[in-house]
Amino acid sequence: MNWKSTLARKCAPLKMEPVVLKIAETGEEKVIFYSANAIKDVDKAILIQSLPSTVEYSFKVSPKPSTIYLLKVLVSSINGTLGGLMDDLDDLKIYFPAESHIRPVEEVVQQINELFMLDEFFKVWTIFVGDDERKFTLAGVKAVDKIKNEKHNFRDTSISASDVTDLKIMLETMDIDTLISSI
Numbered sequence: 001m002n003w004k005s006t007l008a009r010k011c012a013p014l015k016m017e018p019v020v021l022k023i024a025e026t027g028e029e030k031v032i033f034y035s036a037n038a039i040k041d042v043d044k045a046i047l048i049q050s051l052p053s054t055v056e057y058s059f060k061v062s063p064k065p066s067t068i069y070l071l072k073v074l075v076s077s078i079n080g081t082l083g084g085l086m087d088d089l090d091d092l093k094i095y096f097p098a099e100s101h102i103r104p105v106e107e108v109v110q111q112i113n114e115l116f117m118l119d120e121f122f123k124v125w126t127i128f129v130g131d132d133e134r135k136f137t138l139a140g141v142k143a144v145d146k147i148k149n150e151k152h153n154f155r156d157t158s159i160s161a162s163d164v165t166d167l168k169i170m171l172e173t174m175d176i177d178t179l180i181s182s183i
Contacts, residue, residue: 007031007050014043015120017064030056034064036121063121074111078102092122098130105129113141 004020011018016035023030031051033039039059051057063071075082075094079102083093094112096105109127113136116122120138127134 003050003052003055007047010047010050014039014047016047017066018047019065028054028056030058033057033059034062035059036063036119037061061121064119067115067119067121070115071112074108074115078105078108080108092125094125094127096127096129098132109134117141 004018007018011033014035016033016039019032019034021030021032022028033047038061044059048057072082075096078096080094080096083095096108099105109129112125112127116125116136116138123138125136127136
């Protein structure tokens, strides 16, 4: 296994994205570690140990390059535009036409929110759909997603034969009035 794949494996649980650049003039490589939050010194040390001694490195708190790329693809998919500074937590503005003939605006808004939940860099963003302004916060989107998942995920496992047996025993032993009052 080479050092690049080892590095990628170690970055994944830290929610970091390493980008390996090759310097054209010298052929040397440089790694930039992107993360939504400041990186702990302990984590930095672990990552640096994975690098060959000749590789330069730096750490940057910003959105991940893959997030920026996907954001641009999503926004352009319905002829939208980006405003504000991409590295600024409070100034990201996304502009969409009021209606899209290409794909539904709501679908793209949902995908952008999901993307930002994964990256966690942008804490606040504003999406303009025509004249309608919608402000989102990371905490708010996470809370809505949690509520949505709680409504639909009733069980983590499938119903087993013992579950059916338990239900049958409970129904046979329960008084009908108690059953109706518990509903």
